[in-house]
Amino acid sequence: MNTLQAIVLAIIEGITEFLPVSSTGHMIIASSFFGIAHDDFTKLFTIVIQLGAILSVVILYFKRFFQSFDFYFKLLVAFIPAVVFGLLFSKKIDALLENPVTVAVSLLIGGVILLKVDDWFNYPNGSETTEEITYLQAFKIGMFQCLAMIPGVSRSGASIVGGMSQKLTRTSAAEFSFFLAVPTMLGATAKKCYDYYKDGFVLSHDQINYLILGNIVAFIVALLAIKSFIGFLTKNGFKVFGYYRIIAGIILLAIHYFVHPLTVL
Numbered sequence: 001m002n003t004l005q006a007i008v009l010a011i012i013e014g015i016t017e018f019l020p021v022s023s024t025g026h027m028i029i030a031s032s033f034f035g036i037a038h039d040d041f042t043k044l045f046t047i048v049i050q051l052g053a054i055l056s057v058v059i060l061y062f063k064r065f066f067q068s069f070d071f072y073f074k075l076l077v078a079f080i081p082a083v084v085f086g087l088l089f090s091k092k093i094d095a096l097l098e099n100p101v102t103v104a105v106s107l108l109i110g111g112v113i114l115l116k117v118d119d120w121f122n123y124p125n126g127s128e129t130t131e132e133i134t135y136l137q138a139f140k141i142g143m144f145q146c147l148a149m150i151p152g153v154s155r156s157g158a159s160i161v162g163g164m165s166q167k168l169t170r171t172s173a174a175e176f177s178f179f180l181a182v183p184t185m186l187g188a189t190a191k192k193c194y195d196y197y198k199d200g201f202v203l204s205h206d207q208i209n210y211l212i213l214g215n216i217v218a219f220i221v222a223l224l225a226i227k228s229f230i231g232f233l234t235k236n237g238f239k240v241f242g243y244y245r246i247i248a249g250i251i252l253l254a255i256h257y258f259v260h261p262l263t264v265l
Contacts, residue, residue: 009030009031010052010217011217012026013052013222014052014220017053020154021245021248022110022148022157025106028046029252032100043192051185052218052219053219053222054222056223059223068131074135078139078180079183081143081145087191089149090195100256101252104252107152107245108250110157110245111241115238115242118239120165121161121164141159142162156178159176160177163176170234171230178226
């Protein structure tokens with residue numbers, strides 16, 4: 001990895017982390033084109049820089065994030081499924097992170113689902129705030145979030161759809177998804193760093209600098225992206241993202257099978 005690659009991946013992360021298009025999937029595709037997708041540090045980098053993007057949630061929603069203990073317990077309940085599934089299937093997840101074809105197929109299938117989600121879960125009079133979410137709803141949203149362990153599914157997309165299935169409005173579902181990202185990505189980063197050192201790797205001076213740079217860039221870009229996404233989602237729904245995912249998935253599969261196999265780039 002070089003400095004330009006680190007910046008490009010961080011920009012992609014900042015833009016896509018809170019969109020239902022899969023930030024991890026996009027970074028896998030980008031790193032595949034760069035020829036660094038199989039590198040162990042790249043896998044660590046794509047997870048750790050999500051912390052920078054997630055920190056933007058804490059800044060933008062500072063007063064609402066630091067609220068009651070009841071709210072934190074709900075986040076914990078929603079977070080538990082990711083912990084369980086992450087520990088059980090971490091090796092299989094790592095293997096999937098090397099496969100851009102998995103990302104392409106997930107983008108395509110997820111796109112079809114997003115075209116219909118506004119019709120399936122249309123609750124304009126649903127829960128307007130994250131404070132109204134019950135513990136059972138929080139747990140079910142957490143189960144939806146686990147689908148994002150498949151690269152290309154989108155953590156935010158899965159948890160937002162999960163929220164809407166529990167009769168939350170688009171806005172409240174999106175905001176709870178943002179809040180849930182904080183413990184989820186903290187946990188994922190801690191687990192990935194532990195595994196990295198456990199496997200005998202040591203970060204070099206340049207790699208540490210790449211992680212710092214990546215988090216800073218992702219944080220700044222995400223700050224600009226979150227509010228725009230909330231406004232767009234509230235007004236327009238998911239169809240645009242659905243069409244984008246379908247087109248992106250088809251293009252990637254065409255490149256892989258007719259131009260150059262992405263897995264060996």
